[in-house]
Amino acid sequence: MSRVRVYLTPFDTVGNFASEIEITDDVIKIGKLQKQLDQTEYDLGIFRSSNLTITLRNDHGHYSSVNELTSVFAYKRSGSKLRITWDLADEDLVAGFFEAGYETLLPDEQAIFAGVLDDTEIKTNIDGQTLDFKILGYESLIDKAEIPYASINNGDSLDDVIYTALNQSTITNYLTVSSSNINCDYNPAIDDKSSLENKTLKSAFKDILFASNSVLYIDGTSVVVSSRDPTVSVIYTFYGHSSETPSVQTVIDIKNHREGLNRVFNHWTFRDTALVSRDASSIAIYGTRTKEIGLDIITDNTKRGTLLSTNVTEFRNPKIEFDLIAPMNYETLALKLLDRVRVDFPNTFEAPEFGVLSRYNESLYGEATFAIGEYSLAIDPQTDFKIMAIDQDVNSNTITFSLREV
């Protein structure tokens, strides 16, 4: 069960957005949909936008370049909006035309991805008359806009700088930019704006976000800058097959479980200065694991020191990380980056050889045998995790959540 639909909003002849059209019937393949924060396996502060590849049939020429007669693109292809939705129901229900007495799923179309076409990586396959489009998440827009240098002043807070940089038509034509959604973890006033001149938003934000221990992501159609803190309350709990809470199993698989030492950084320095912030306890256990930040717009050493100490607090201790694969449904689709979740995945116990699992009122001490346990991995249901990345696979109807211990 479930159905995926794809919608395209091209430009009209004068460069305004035309009406949205559904192109689902032309979709041959959809790659995995990825959303993630700023980390690779061994590093931080690597800004990455969500993206996917979509293959469309093009024997009718509807997705050919602007100059082609049958093309739906009247102005340009790059920048056209594309939206993907998911619906649990296989088909739309029309009153009087579905069989009573059988299982019926009410349709509820939900958006799971929105982005823009990227013309630079279009590939055409003559043999199959298909086109491969790269669709970039809206985060990619920040690499197409320049810092509005004249609008930024020394003394502006980092929040103000980010808001001013985002509040331009290149971004606001696609996304909602609100100052209430811009909240860096550490928000000092900038001292010297000169290094921002002629920079794209991406190259400027890379340093600003990393140094201020903040992340940028898209929530629906809104740009959000926040600390790395997860939500206050637990939004969802995943249950394994041996959970002691009566529950349906929602953990399909757990992969790449790590203790987190790969992302321990307990010795932070500021580029071209002697400033350093270190955590002695972490160094005593794990050795010196160093990271350097630089932020030319901050020249005051007190502020620089706070930037360093904010980061060492965040990364001084190892935090468990793993990828959890769950079924795709409305509950798991509603989960967002930085949501606080739990995973109830205890050890599994089996009945001993020639015996039964001990049961209250049936098994007697001295007669019954201990169960056989599988101890290689257990996750405490009282441990909180936050979502760092989301991969949606509409082909297998699964979602992979990259989780990091809070």
Add this chain to the structure above:
Amino acid sequence: MIVWYKNIIDIDNDNITMNVSDSVATATGTPNFVRDRKNSTGWATTGSSDLATCTFAAESSQEETFDTIILIGHNFKNFTIQRFNGTIYEDFSPAINVTNNTATSTKYSVASNSTTSVKITITGTMTADDDKFLAQMIITNQLYDFGTTNQMEMDIVLDRDKKLTKTVSGKYHVARKPGGLSAKISKKNITTAAALAALKAIYESNFGFLFSFSGFDESLFTKTTAQFGYRKQDIFLMKAKTELESNYNDSYFNRGQDHKIDLIEII
């Protein structure tokens, strides 16, 4: 083989609450364990006795329609099961008033009815004054009883997804998972319309169906006792892995249809 719809009070139905009352017990257990599809968990009282009036009710926020109640892994000797008519609890048709029961898994077929609550009242256990326990409670509708006329050929496997690793000594290390049931059912030349409709529903299911491969009847096993997969307590929530194939026997349209379905246990 009997096939039922998914348990109305399955653990993933958020409209269900369970209510337990016992006038003697010091603790009344975790009733939701009877909804979790596992025979290895269940509800049990602590400190109850046959003096207690013990009631165990499944309540829904909306009316549910059903014709079958199944209790798996229990020790109830004397008990009744009733439905709520909006004002009081009353008997089903036929009434379920059981005395001197010795079977640990029992099934009751009732006239199709709608209600918001089903209540079990337990007044005695198989061993006198024992604590009450129940592994699973299933409230459902029957899709089809294939009986003997349409008895399917069956091939049942408990797939533990074993992973073999050869060690340096040459011996093997075997890792395995709790497992899920898979089954192949097949029959040629099916002519009964109701059976064909049931098979189509199985192919097309969104939520899965509950399967009892022995038809909940262990008396059929005259040479051996019913083994795993065929015992009364072996009821599995399954879906078809194979696609719907609509083929007539040897392609003669004046014959019945041949069907072969691979079933897999689902979460």
